[in-house]
Amino acid sequence: MHILTAEARTHYLEKYPIDDFFSFDINPYLEVRQFDKGEWIFQEGSFPDTVYYMIEGKAKLYMTHKNGKVSLIEYLEAPLFMGEIELLNEARYTKGIQTVTKTICYSITQSCKEKLLADALFLRRLCVFLGEKATKMTSKYTQNQAYPLENRLAAFIQLSADQGVYKEKHTEICEYLGVSYRHLLYVLAQFCEERILEKRKTGYQIIDKNRLAQLAQEVL
Missing domain, CATH: 1.10.10.10 (Winged helix-like DNA-binding domain superfamily/Winged helix DNA-binding domain)
Known part of the structure; x- marks a missing residue:
């Protein structure tokens, strides 16, 4: 993982605007990061201090069961949030996310956590995303039968x-x-x-x- 240059940051922010996700200036808390293919965005069981918004790329979401078996839960494809549940949940225990392709993400530090959790505009955006995520997961299981x-x-x-x-x-x-x-x-x-x-x-x-x-x- 590496942080992109100021020039690359400007390019991506122009290509994928995110300012309207928030009612406050997010720029001081935001970086643009690139993950190479096969890199871990989150290690399972880690305590992330970052919320990511994937703007390009694909990744896999893994979970380890109590018996040690590792399962692929879902394929993740841009655009989407990662680490949003950890932001909302004080326990902040995360599942593993590994990239499938080169992946570009906006990284938002949780140093602005209180601002995020008090921001109705951001929370509304997050609620829509979580609703779509739940619908997608339900659809996947019904497709397996249909x-x-x-x-x-x-x-x-x-x-x-x-x-x-x-x-x-x-x-x-x-x-x-x-x-x-x-x-x-x-x-x-x-x-x-x-x-x-x-x-x-x-x-x-x-x-x-x-x-x-x-x-x-x-x-x-």
């Missing part, structure tokens, strides 16, 4: 691919999508036969973006 794996996997590949390449761990994705390992491999092989994907050493290259999008559109 749609075939072909459609759900196509949507997932679109979401998780980096520069046209899909290379997630099969075991992790089986659990996330609620399917067997064998079923997942069968559908991936089917996509390859239909020339939607091509298996390579680096992962699965997306060959037919239009066909993948058609399959994904069923669940979007």
Whole structure:
């Protein structure tokens, strides 16, 4: 992770304005940070002192269970807040968030926590975000029951691919999508036969973006 230059900061703030999220001047409390692919934004169990607003990139949200098993809970895609629950909750125990691609975030220090928690404009924005987040999570679970794996996997590949390449761990994705390992491999092989994907050493290259999008559109 590194803080971007003043010039880059100006570029991103012009491209992704955030001033209207707040009723006070947020600039003294804000930095623009870049996380490289595979970096941890939050380590699980840490006590973050920062609220992030992702403006570009993708990340994974993980949770470790009491038995030691680690589960992928959700894929995160810009734009969205991270660390907002820790801001609202005094316990501030966070789940792990790891980037999937290069990711650009606005970093807001909790030194302005009292201002944030007293700001009706920001809290209204946060409430809308949390409502949309809850709806998305509910939709994901209902989709697992309502749609075939072909459609759900196509949507997932679109979401998780980096520069046209899909290379997630099969075991992790089986659990996330609620399917067997064998079923997942069968559908991936089917996509390859239909020339939607091509298996390579680096992962699965997306060959037919239009066909993948058609399959994904069923669940979007």
